[in-house]
Amino acid sequence: MPRRSYDHFCAAARALDVIGDRWALLIVRELLAGPRRYTDLHADLPGISTDMLAARLKDLEQDAVLTRRKLPPPGAATVYTLTPRGHSLLPVLTALSIWGAPELTPRRPTDAMRAHWFALPLTERLRRHARGHAGVVEVRLDEGTFHFHLPAPPSDGGAAAPDNSDPRLTTARHADATADRLDLQQPTTSHADGPDLQQTTTSHADGPGLQQPTSHSDVAAHGPDHGPTRTSHRDGAPDGRHHGPTGYRDGAADGRDPRLTTTSYADGAADKPDLRLTMTSETCLALVQGTITPAEAYRAGKLTITGTGPLADALTGKEPAPPTASHPVLQ
Numbered sequence: 001m002p003r004r005s006y007d008h009f010c011a012a013a014r015a016l017d018v019i020g021d022r023w024a025l026l027i028v029r030e031l032l033a034g035p036r037r038y039t040d041l042h043a044d045l046p047g048i049s050t051d052m053l054a055a056r057l058k059d060l061e062q063d064a065v066l067t068r069r070k071l072p073p074p075g076a077a078t079v080y081t082l083t084p085r086g087h088s089l090l091p092v093l094t095a096l097s098i099w100g101a102p103e104l105t106p107r108r109p110t111d112a113m114r115a116h117w118f119a120l121p122l123t124e125r126l127r128r129h130a131r132g133h134a135g136v137v138e139v140r141l142d143e144g145t146f147h148f149h150l151p152a153p154p155s156d157g158g159a160a161a162p163d164n165s166d167p168r169l170t171t172a173r174h175a176d177a178t179a180d181r182l183d184l185q186q187p188t189t190s191h192a193d194g195p196d197l198q199q200t201t202t203s204h205a206d207g208p209g210l211q212q213p214t215s216h217s218d219v220a221a222h223g224p225d226h227g228p229t230r231t232s233h234r235d236g237a238p239d240g241r242h243h244g245p246t247g248y249r250d251g252a253a254d255g256r257d258p259r260l261t262t263t264s265y266a267d268g269a270a271d272k273p274d275l276r277l278t279m280t281s282e283t284c285l286a287l288v289q290g291t292i293t294p295a296e297a298y299r300a301g302k303l304t305i306t307g308t309g310p311l312a313d314a315l316t317g318k319e320p321a322p323p324t325a326s327h328p329v330l331q
């Protein structure tokens with residue numbers, strides 16, 4: 001069946017021709033966490049039929065948004081992964097997540113939930129309070145654990161450009177007039193080196209210790225042409241991590257998660273996060289919606305921040321250390 005088009009000679013319309021179909025952007029959301037098997041995608045997209053998932057994957061592959069590849073033994077499974085074109089949708093999904101956050105109240109009884117669905121908007125909210133500090137942040141909720149790389153600001157410092165815009169555009173984003181181009185900066189997704197997590201808890205709230213959660217066993221089930229699969233985690237299950245024979249797992253030889261070199265976030269615990277945040281999903285939702293800051297949640301005992309350093313100081317609201325003679329502040 002041929003795909004429908006808006007038939008508008010418009011970049012936005014052409015983009016929606018590619019990723020505007022139901023489920024398409026949510027598949028991209030899942031693949032921003034790294035390569036996934038068909039069964040993994042189906043488990044983390046509650047409500048999608050197998051036929052619909054297969055059709056959307058085929059369409060997105062034809063449009064060079066994603067690709068398939070075979071993992072080497074012992075996994076030997078087929079996984080789907082984003083192409084550079086697909087990964088460039090990261091700022092689009094981040095903006096949509098921030099824009100849609102107010103719609104999350106109240107949670108409907110029929111709503112499915114995965115902990116890692118908070119990752120994109122939470123990354124952006126925390127970035128705004130991080131004072132430019134980068135690092136790997138692990139987040140623990142009752143519903144599961146995920147981690148992400150909090151990016152540093154752009155190399156130009158993110159300074160605002162002089163306002164030379166057409167005054168007619170102050171209340172409208174589109175007009176038939178010449179204006180400066182909007183430079184969309186894609187957040188970096190590379191892994192930055194940082195200090196190992198210190199065995200110090202800097203919160204007023206109680207939270208779990210620093211031991212890594214016990215992983216769940218794999219189930220050697222098979223689906224058609226998609227290789228072995230992991231245990232599907234149901235709504236509210238505590239573990240959304242990838243395990244077993246897929247060839248991608250938590251941790252690396254150097255203690256860093258290798259997936260964060262090419263992805264935005266990942267399910268499960270990080271081996272050596274720079275910070276660990278422990279909270280309820282209600283507090284996480286408040287952070288995502290911007291109704292509370294990390295420092296306010298910390299002071300209220302709703303957020304446990306484990307770890308030390310400038311990033312921890314920024315998120316807890318601690319004043320930065322004054323400059324010293326050996327480390328003057330550049331004017």
